[in-house]
Every structure is written in C-alpha cells, then in structure tokens.
Amino acid sequence: MSEKQEIRLAGFGGQGIILSGHILGKAASLFEKKNAVFTQSYGPEARGGSCSADVVISTQTVHYPKVGNPSLLVIMSQGAWATYGSSLNPGGTLILDQDLVTLEKEPESVTIFRVPATRIAEEMGKKIVANIVMLGAVAALGGVVSYESLKKSVLASIPPGTEELNVSAFDKGHEFGVDLLKRLKAPA
Amino acid sequence: MADKDVLTGEHFIHGDAACAEGGIASGCRFFAGYPITPATEVAERMARRLPQVGGVYIQMEDEIASMAAILGASWGGVKSMTSTSGPGFSLMMENIGLGMMTETPCVVVNIQRGGPSTGLPTLVGQADVMQARWGSHGDYGCIALAPASPQECFDFTVDAFNLSEIYRQPVFVLGDEVVGHMTEKVIIPPREELRIVERGKPQAKKEDYLPFDFKGPMPAQMAVAGQGYHVHVTGLTHDERGYPVITDAVQERNIRHIVDKIRKNADKIIRVESVFLDDAEVVVVAYGCTSRVARQAVEDLRSRGVKAGLLRLITIWPFPSNMIRQLAKQVKAFIVPEINYGQVAYEVERTAQGNAEVVLMALMGGSIHRPDEIEESVLEYF
Incomplete structure (x- = not known):
C-alpha cells in the first residue's frame, strides 16, 4: 500500500515559500525516513513574483516528481490563490494566510483553515518568519509530517544564531493550529 | 581538510549541489565557470566548498575561458570541472574540441534548459543531446551520462571523473533543469566505499616517454607539468610525442585513436537500466527527468x-546500439519521449533498422511529460 501525499505551498517571492517547501521535504526525507521530492517554480523576478514549492511524500519510490492536484494546499498570497486555487484536490485541505487571502467563494468539499501567519510574525517583530509560523500551523493542521520532524528540519535549515526566533515562530504557529482544531471541534 | 571533501551521510540537496559534491568527492580541486541558470547552483556550491578543501574556484569572463582554464588545470595535474547550460555549452564547444584532441581529462556538467539561443532560461529542455555528441568540429568519441535524480547527480559525476581519467578526455554529465533543481535525499557513502580513479604517473624513463599512444585501445599515461617529462600539447594533428605533423598519415593514426578509444571500449562504458524488458512488447526509451x-x-x-x-x-x-538492435527483433515498437524535437529518437530509429516502429513523443521544452501521455502512446500497440 503506497501512501502518497502531494503538497503545494504558494505565495510571492520573498515570503520564504521555497525554503518552507525545502524544510517540509527534508522533514519527511531525513527525519521520517520517507521518500520526498521537492520541486519549485518561480519567475525571473528576485522578489514579488508568484512562486510555488511542491513536495511529494511517499512510503514508496517517487518516480513522477511533479505535483498535479495537491491534497494539501498552503496559500500565502491572493495571486497564488488565483493561480493555484483550482489545483486543489476535492476532499483536500486548504490552509490560508487569512490576512493576505480572501476567498470570494469557498471551494466545495475542501477543509479550510485560516491562519494569521504574517500577523503573528509581525507581532513577534519579525515579519520574515511568517513562513516558519505557517509551517508550525501545517504541523498541527496538515497531517503530513509530525511536529517533532518538522521542528528538527527547521533547526537544520536556518542560519546559525536564529534558532530561538525560528523555534518560537514555529511553536506560535503550531499552538495556533492546535487551538484552531480545538475550537472547530468544540460544540457550537 | 581531508575530512571535508567527502560529506559522508544523508543530505536533502538538489541535483546541482550533488554534482558539486560528486566532483569534490572525486578529488576535483579546480572549478572555472560562468554563472548560468539552471546550473548556477553548481558553481555556487563549488565557490563555497572548494576553499574548504584546498581547491581553487575561479569565475571566468565567459564559458570559452572557463573551458580553457579547466583544460590547463588538468595539464597542471589537478582534476578539474566546469558547469553550464545550453548557451554556455555552445561557447565551450571550441575548447571541448581542444580537450578531445589533446586527450585532457575533465568533467563538464550541462544542466539543460530550453533552447536554442537564450530560449527558456529557467525551464527544462533535453535538446543538447546531439550537441554533446557532435558539437565541436571534427571527429571524436563522446561519453555523456544522464542523471535522473540528485543521488545520480552525485554518483554519475563521480563516474564521469573516473571515465575521464581512464579514457583521458572531457566527459559530460548531461543533466536537465528538473533534475538539477529537484531536491531529494542524497546518500554520500564513506570515503572507503567510493571508487575513485586516481591519475597515475608515467612509468617510462624520461627519454623514452611518449605522451600519446595511438596503437592500442587505451590512451597513454598522462604526464603533467612538473613531473619532469617533456610534453608538447597542441590542437594540431600530432604524433606520439605531441608534435604537430600535418600529414594524412598522422591524421589517420591520431583521429582513429581518439574515436576508437571510445568506440572499441563502448561495451565497458555503456550503462543502462533495464526495467521489465524480458517479455516487453513495447519499450519506452528514456533518459534524465523523462525516464522518471x-x-x-x-x-x-x-x-x-x-x-x-x-x-x-x-x-x-x-x-x-547493440541492445536496441537486439530488442528491435522482439518488440513491436519503441516509444521515445524526450524534451526536444527528436534526437535520441533518431538514434533509436537508426539502430532499430526497421525491425520495430519508433515513435517520438516530443516536447519543445518548459515542461515534462505526464505518465498518462506515455501510457496512451504505449497502449496504441495493444
């Protein structure tokens, strides 16, 4: 039985989308001993253009490396939603940065989680870690890699001296995700 | 320094980085290049890593000079390498020919993008296959390896260095943007498990030594600068001493040698992976990212x-060729998906000799095939 998951993270250049994809893939590959392929697409712009990071995770060998219709889609800009929104597999999970993305119409048969990743990062005084906050939320909500593996992968991927900041960002995102799940499960 | 050259362990890195690590693990200590998407990350990694292992990285003024520099470094006694993509590969062609003529070991990594000309700088292509074979003028033999994963980028770069030392000529790692930019687990083995061909020293007495040998199927042992041997290196047609002799007779010896050392050793050099071939009725022939x-x-x-x-x-x-010739007698068709308008497909067609149909599935570049497209092509025969 092959357990294959396709994940797409998308936003604009400069948000750390590509690094997020790398960290997610590394978590699965090195810390959960699964097979993971990480690919990326971006335009010629250094910053501001739309970009996406695709990760395929499987217990078996991954031959075809690309993501077609992801089962988990993480969106961090309105432009990325316009480009990639329709790619999400029915029955899949959508995680949004709620302050940067508004949905005119909610897609059907999709689980939607709204996470204020950029706002949480700004409240920490470091907007730059919004991607790590979002990864923390993905650990809680995405169901693809464990909190422990993802945290190890964050620590193995960031510049020395930024451990405290990044772990704190990761934990804030994770806490938000765990609380969100509790709130959604609580009877109305 | 020695402990930093083979990064034994598990890494989550892209194909470009793995090519660089394969080079360093092979003993490459000189890299000259010019940045070009999607091969820039090979150079970046080399720029950071070579100083850690006592090597030299030079960013040259262009790819013509880069190729010249790695040939010079090789004659200086150091394993050397460069990396580029289509437009740079075109510029390197002149000095690749010099490397073939002077029988100079080195490795050229080409991470292919869509062409011709500037084409698709950030997107995939596989259209430099025939250029790798025939791109420089005149006759010579060619070795080109096509990795399909970051792990193979490491392994095949090591293999390319070994082949370049054994057959004394530039060897190509013909990657593509998808494999170069794809990130996967790469396992770098312990140093003692790596098979590295080191460059030997000539055994002949100085007065008897000949830097070129056109008799046998293998090249002469290379002497490098500083070993005390008299060596003359020229792009002109030359005799066994390396001196120019502009005659048809010496041209016969010289050129037959540089072609035959590959042609007559082809069985030792050829590497393929066979999947379900025993009872196959239709065979897909593919390489690089397309083979995945x-x-x-x-x-x-x-x-x-x-x-x-x-x-x-x-x-x-x-x-x-022999393998395709044999398969052609047992299969209905070959399906050849490639990201060009027909290059390997021609070679399959030529060697199948009309015994099986050959179907080209061409993409001009910028994207890869989908599995269902290939399945559909195969199913036409069932």
Whole structure:
C-alpha cells in the first residue's frame, strides 16, 4: 500500500515559500525516513513574483516528481490563490494566510483553515518568519509530517544564531493550529 | 581538510549541489565557470566548498575561458570541472574540441534548459543531446551520462571523473533543469566505499616517454607539468610525442585513436537500466527527468497487465546500439519521449533498422511529460 501525499505551498517571492517547501521535504526525507521530492517554480523576478514549492511524500519510490492536484494546499498570497486555487484536490485541505487571502467563494468539499501567519510574525517583530509560523500551523493542521520532524528540519535549515526566533515562530504557529482544531471541534 | 571533501551521510540537496559534491568527492580541486541558470547552483556550491578543501574556484569572463582554464588545470595535474547550460555549452564547444584532441581529462556538467539561443532560461529542455555528441568540429568519441535524480547527480559525476581519467578526455554529465533543481535525499557513502580513479604517473624513463599512444585501445599515461617529462600539447594533428605533423598519415593514426578509444571500449562504458524488458512488447526509451515519468508509466501499465518495458539510458553516449538492435527483433515498437524535437529518437530509429516502429513523443521544452501521455502512446500497440 503506497501512501502518497502531494503538497503545494504558494505565495510571492520573498515570503520564504521555497525554503518552507525545502524544510517540509527534508522533514519527511531525513527525519521520517520517507521518500520526498521537492520541486519549485518561480519567475525571473528576485522578489514579488508568484512562486510555488511542491513536495511529494511517499512510503514508496517517487518516480513522477511533479505535483498535479495537491491534497494539501498552503496559500500565502491572493495571486497564488488565483493561480493555484483550482489545483486543489476535492476532499483536500486548504490552509490560508487569512490576512493576505480572501476567498470570494469557498471551494466545495475542501477543509479550510485560516491562519494569521504574517500577523503573528509581525507581532513577534519579525515579519520574515511568517513562513516558519505557517509551517508550525501545517504541523498541527496538515497531517503530513509530525511536529517533532518538522521542528528538527527547521533547526537544520536556518542560519546559525536564529534558532530561538525560528523555534518560537514555529511553536506560535503550531499552538495556533492546535487551538484552531480545538475550537472547530468544540460544540457550537 | 581531508575530512571535508567527502560529506559522508544523508543530505536533502538538489541535483546541482550533488554534482558539486560528486566532483569534490572525486578529488576535483579546480572549478572555472560562468554563472548560468539552471546550473548556477553548481558553481555556487563549488565557490563555497572548494576553499574548504584546498581547491581553487575561479569565475571566468565567459564559458570559452572557463573551458580553457579547466583544460590547463588538468595539464597542471589537478582534476578539474566546469558547469553550464545550453548557451554556455555552445561557447565551450571550441575548447571541448581542444580537450578531445589533446586527450585532457575533465568533467563538464550541462544542466539543460530550453533552447536554442537564450530560449527558456529557467525551464527544462533535453535538446543538447546531439550537441554533446557532435558539437565541436571534427571527429571524436563522446561519453555523456544522464542523471535522473540528485543521488545520480552525485554518483554519475563521480563516474564521469573516473571515465575521464581512464579514457583521458572531457566527459559530460548531461543533466536537465528538473533534475538539477529537484531536491531529494542524497546518500554520500564513506570515503572507503567510493571508487575513485586516481591519475597515475608515467612509468617510462624520461627519454623514452611518449605522451600519446595511438596503437592500442587505451590512451597513454598522462604526464603533467612538473613531473619532469617533456610534453608538447597542441590542437594540431600530432604524433606520439605531441608534435604537430600535418600529414594524412598522422591524421589517420591520431583521429582513429581518439574515436576508437571510445568506440572499441563502448561495451565497458555503456550503462543502462533495464526495467521489465524480458517479455516487453513495447519499450519506452528514456533518459534524465523523462525516464522518471516513463518509469511511472511503465509500472502503471504493468499493474494493469500490459507488457511494457523501459530502457533507461544512463550513458546516452556511447549509445547502446547493440541492445536496441537486439530488442528491435522482439518488440513491436519503441516509444521515445524526450524534451526536444527528436534526437535520441533518431538514434533509436537508426539502430532499430526497421525491425520495430519508433515513435517520438516530443516536447519543445518548459515542461515534462505526464505518465498518462506515455501510457496512451504505449497502449496504441495493444
């Protein structure tokens, strides 16, 4: 039985989308001993253009490396939603940065989680870690890699001296995700 | 320093970085290059890593100079390498010919993008296959390895260095943007498990030594600067001493040698991966990133009972002609998906000699095939 998951993270250049994809893939590959392929697409712009990071995770060998219709889609800009929104597999999970993305119409048969990743990062005084906050939320909500593996992968991927900041960002995102799940499960 | 050259362990890195690590693990200590998407990350990694292991990285003014510099470094006694993509590969052609004529070991990594000209700088292509074989003027033999994963970028770069030392000529790692920019687990083995061909020293007495040997199927042992041997290196047609002799007789010896050392050793050089070939009725021939798609398609087809097989080219050059010739007698058709308008497909057609149909599935570049497209092509024959 092959357990294959396709994940797409998308936003604009400069948000750390590509690094997020790398960290997610590394978590699965090195810390959960699964097979993971990480690919990326971006335009010629250094910053501001739309970009996406695709990760395929499987217990078996991954031959075809690309993501077609992801089962988990993480969106961090309105432009990325316009480009990639329709790619999400029915029955899949959508995680949004709620302050940067508004949905005119909610897609059907999709689980939607709204996470204020950029706002949480700004409240920490470091907007730059919004991607790590979002990864923390993905650990809680995405169901693809464990909190422990993802945290190890964050620590193995960031510049020395930024451990405290990044772990704190990761934990804030994770806490938000765990609380969100509790709130959604609580009877109305 | 020595402990930093082989980064034994598990890494999550892209194909470009793995090419650089393969080079360093092979003993490459000189890199000259010019940045170009999608091969820039090879140079970046080398720029950071070579100083850690006592090596030299030079960013040259262009790719013509880069190729010249790695030939010079090789004659200086150091394993050397460069990396580029289509436009830079075109510029390197002149000095690649010099490397072939002077029998100079070195490795050229080409991470292919869409061409011709500037083409698709950030997107995939596989259209430099024939350029790798025939791009520089005149006759010479060619070795080109096509990795399909970051792990193979490491392994095949090591293999390319070994082949370049054994056959004394530039060897190509013919990657593509998808594989170069794809990130996967790469396992770098312990140093003692790596098979590295070191450059030996000539055994002959100084007065008897000949830097070139046109008799046998193998090249002479190379002497490098500083070993005390008299060596003359020229792009002109030369005799066994390396001195120019502009006659048809010496041209016969010299050129037959540089072609035959590959042609007559082709069976030792050719590497392929055979998947379900024994009873296959239709065979997909693929390489690089496209071979991963083909593998998926063939496995899907087999799970439905369709007798499809995959011949994956690890060396595109030398081409496994005998194998295709044999297969052509047992299969209905070859399907050749590639990201160009027909290059390996021509070679398959030529060697199949009309015994099986050959179907080209061409993409002009910028994207890869989908497994279902390849499956559909195969199913036409069932």
